[in-house]
Amino acid sequence: MPHTTADHRRPALARRAAVSLVGAAALAAVAGAHSPSHAYAGPTVADQPLTDFSDCPALPAGADPARWRCEVHTAAPQLSMGKMTVTLAPITMTHAEGPLPDGTKGQVWGAMHSTPTAVPGGFPAPVVSEHARLRGLAIQPEYGGRSDFYTGQFSLRFRLLSPQLAPNCTIGADAPIDFQLKRSGPSQWVSQDPPLIKFSAYDDTFIAPAAEHCGPLTRLLNQRLGLPAASGNLMTYDAAYTFKTYDQLPTR
Template sequence: METDTSPRPGRRPRRASGRRAFRLPVVALASAGVLASVLAVACPAEALAAPHGPSAPGPSAPASTLSAAPAVPAVPSGPAAGGARAAGAAGAAVTPEAELAALEPGYADCPALPAGVDPARWRCEVHLASPRLRIGAVDLPAVRPIMMVHAEGPMADGTPGQVWGAWRSGGPSAVPGGLTGTAAGGRSRLLGLTLEPVYGGRADFYTGVLSLRFALAGPVLPRGCAVGASVPVEVHLKRPAPSVWVSRNPPLVHFSAYDDAFTAPAPEGCGPLSGLLARRLGLPATSGNVISYEASYTFRMYDRLN
């Protein structure tokens, strides 16, 4: 059963927030021709037409896990994303207490339950994920952490139910090389480029289906520029190994998920730079795209929520 994002009768729902808005400086240009000239100088054509390379092989699942579990596809090596499961500045692993403290604010986004269900049989889950992303020609091994909140439990007729709560992004991540894919583009504020995963309106935590948009921003890009702007990108997340219970009371669970088979369309809503941006990002791309993440989650039954 898919997460239902429509209002339901019963308790007064809290407003489910999407990604936090961010603002970037807007540079006024005399015309699209001036900007095209800037890019022509800063970004040779061969740099814009970045070829797709083969997917990097992922690590094999541990022998102690399911024997049929596939490897987790990974983007090229890079620093791990900050978040609940990232290492501390001194290299020490984050403690379970610190992970639970990082997850605690998510309970403020627990959604209202459908009418007629038993709160003692429904739980609010708070997930904190540190994603890695390859989309087209862009590799982002350290996307900012994302918090997801939803509720699940049996409906009045006994069928499985879900209600979406919130998506809280840690903010946009800088795309190496900026708009041009060059060292100069990466250093230039004018040619800067960021990417941020945004909830696309559909989630099914029973099957792993999640729809996403990838918001693109920069000083010379209009608001609303995104991959999946009109039709969100749909990913089908798979688990390479069973979840690991770190703690039972309070509950703390670790798990990994990935999709290496989704299609990424060309960016839309990007104004006169749409074509150049599509070539820079290597989009559309029907293969070679990978999203994977390490996540922690906790939960409380609704009859025990404050």
């Protein structure tokens, strides 16, 4: 994928996050239990065990199990969107890829897992006295229904959790956010057997929509988060992944 400059923040980003994208890397996530009332402070991506292949999807008809691999990928993204900046708890994505019977490249989505992360500063409750109260606010990424891991494209929605908000309050509820990850450095093979590859990626070109379906406080929430935001958004993406070919997986 080409590496183009969209704004002045990219040099700082490259220093901050050693970013590279493996074209066929999957995006997959199982994060540990996490309370929305506390910011994530768990292990780094390199510490996350990538041994759970239970989400590997069924192969397309006629696919050769020895030439298809299931990839399990864990990442701890940093997200700046509108006025909000947060380091998300690790997410895990699983997918399969390999040649289709006609020789073209194929992919099959597996699953995504994530947990909530507290948003710094919370969410100001309506004033009930001379001092406004702050209430907890957490954000949780969810798969948006589109992915192409050969090119680094995928979509996410971000559910917002607070006692003050409706349960379906989501950024990108009706139209998920489309990310196009770009590399800025080589991937690193940490281990050959079992395979473990570390990489990082970023996108600073995506558009952040307003939060929707949040109840009576939707307008106040969007003002607090600075949404919608057409520019000035950034996701950096430190990650690691492993894989097995389907002939190495247990028979189901």
